[in-house]
Amino acid sequence: MTSDRPGDPTRALLKRLIARASVTPDDAGCCDILAAELAPLGFQAHAFDADGVRNLWLRRGTRAPLFVFAGHTDVVPPGPEARWSSPPFSPTERDGCLYGRGAADMKSGLAAMVTAVQRLLADGHEPAGSIAFLLTSDEEGPARFGTRHVMEQLRAMNVRPDYAIVGEASSVDKLGDRIMIGRRGSLNLQLTVDGRQGHVAYPHRVDNPIHRLSRALAALADERWDEGDRDFPPTSFQVSNVGGGTGANNVVPGSAWAQCNFRHSPASPAAEIRRRAEALIARHCADYDAEWQVSGDPFVTPRGRLSQAAAASIQTVTGLDPALSTAGGTSDARFIAPAGTQVIEIGPINASIHQIDEHVRLADLDPLARIYEGVLRRLLVEEPA
Numbered sequence: 001m002t003s004d005r006p007g008d009p010t011r012a013l014l015k016r017l018i019a020r021a022s023v024t025p026d027d028a029g030c031c032d033i034l035a036a037e038l039a040p041l042g043f044q045a046h047a048f049d050a051d052g053v054r055n056l057w058l059r060r061g062t063r064a065p066l067f068v069f070a071g072h073t074d075v076v077p078p079g080p081e082a083r084w085s086s087p088p089f090s091p092t093e094r095d096g097c098l099y100g101r102g103a104a105d106m107k108s109g110l111a112a113m114v115t116a117v118q119r120l121l122a123d124g125h126e127p128a129g130s131i132a133f134l135l136t137s138d139e140e141g142p143a144r145f146g147t148r149h150v151m152e153q154l155r156a157m158n159v160r161p162d163y164a165i166v167g168e169a170s171s172v173d174k175l176g177d178r179i180m181i182g183r184r185g186s187l188n189l190q191l192t193v194d195g196r197q198g199h200v201a202y203p204h205r206v207d208n209p210i211h212r213l214s215r216a217l218a219a220l221a222d223e224r225w226d227e228g229d230r231d232f233p234p235t236s237f238q239v240s241n242v243g244g245g246t247g248a249n250n251v252v253p254g255s256a257w258a259q260c261n262f263r264h265s266p267a268s269p270a271a272e273i274r275r276r277a278e279a280l281i282a283r284h285c286a287d288y289d290a291e292w293q294v295s296g297d298p299f300v301t302p303r304g305r306l307s308q309a310a311a312a313s314i315q316t317v318t319g320l321d322p323a324l325s326t327a328g329g330t331s332d333a334r335f336i337a338p339a340g341t342q343v344i345e346i347g348p349i350n351a352s353i354h355q356i357d358e359h360v361r362l363a364d365l366d367p368l369a370r371i372y373e374g375v376l377r378r379l380l381v382e383e384p385a
């Protein structure tokens with residue numbers, strides 16, 4: 001491969017981005033760098049800044065389908081700079097890698113998306129559809145005024161992306177070995193059980209809430225919520241914290257509590273888990289209070305044109321047959337999927353993200369851009385087979 005050549009435009013652009021200390025939610029001028037690359041290609045910029053967050057929507061063309069590259073310019077704090085082998089915001093090449101905060105998460109994704117589009121349009125072939133970039137500086141932070149906000153604004157403007165690639169570091173051991181096609185949901189439960197306080201020597205005068213809570217938690221832990229499916233493991237329940245008691249060993253307390261979390265697949269929606277869980281709890285607890293909090297809804301992009309185009313492009317560029325996965329934590333794809341958009345994540349190896357000495361393999365940069373370009377060509381240039 002020729003990816004290591006000094007003139008690699010993805011590498012050059014990535015270095016300019018890493019040199020910006022865009023610690024969340026500070027964009028530090030990254031959006032302007034990307035917009036300046038895209039403006040000469042006919043991309044129209046629309047700012048959706050909100051609450052100190054820089055959001056930029058850049059679109060080229062008005063025709064359907066609408067293909068979106070989505071990504072964040074913000075990075076997590078570097079941590080103690082003295083522990084870095086080279087300064088975190090001075091992009092440094094060493095041992096075949098480029099080091100710097102954001103090198104993998106996810107400035108290499110952003111750089112490769114831009115050079116992919118530059119290359120696609122360089123041959124003068126007009127794509128059969130529109131291409132857009134959805135950029136935000138609030139992914140690593142609260143993520144309240146970033147991609148979610150932009151998707152709300154787009155919906156108000158009746159803009160619905162058909163396809164989206166988020167450039168998060170999705171690969172495990174080799175570039176392209178994994179595509180993320182969805183995520184499990186996360187549902188929190190704060191359960192408080194009331195009983196009747198009293199002396200442990202007089203069991204007929206007490207109603208022990210710890211006993212009731214224990215039985216309820218055991219029932220929740222033993223429940224088979226669903227069987228999982230091809231894309232998701234079975235829904236899981238875990239207790240994370242539990243408490244109760246007065247501190248004295250001869251007193252039954254008046255109440256006890258537990259904090260629990262469900263990681264669930266679309267097969268078991270949050271409302272369904274709630275209904276079933278409360279029925280189990282009510283069997284063991286006469287007097288309880290259940291507080292529920294959805295921290296993320298599950299989603300999956302069904303196998304279709306986008307995942308096929310992505311797998312084919314990865315196969316062509318790397319020779320690998322990517323695994324389609326829903327593992328791991330959240331990403332901004334969760335805010336794009338509800339629009340009905342086919343959304344997946346493709347990016348570099350994620351081993352060093354958020355760590356000291358974050359890096360990306362230099363030899364992966366040009367192939368990543370070619371993977372993105374190949375997806376665009378398959379969806380917007382070549383006729384469907």
Ligand SMILES: [Zn+2]
Pocket residue numbers: 072105106139168169
């Ligand atoms: Zn990221």
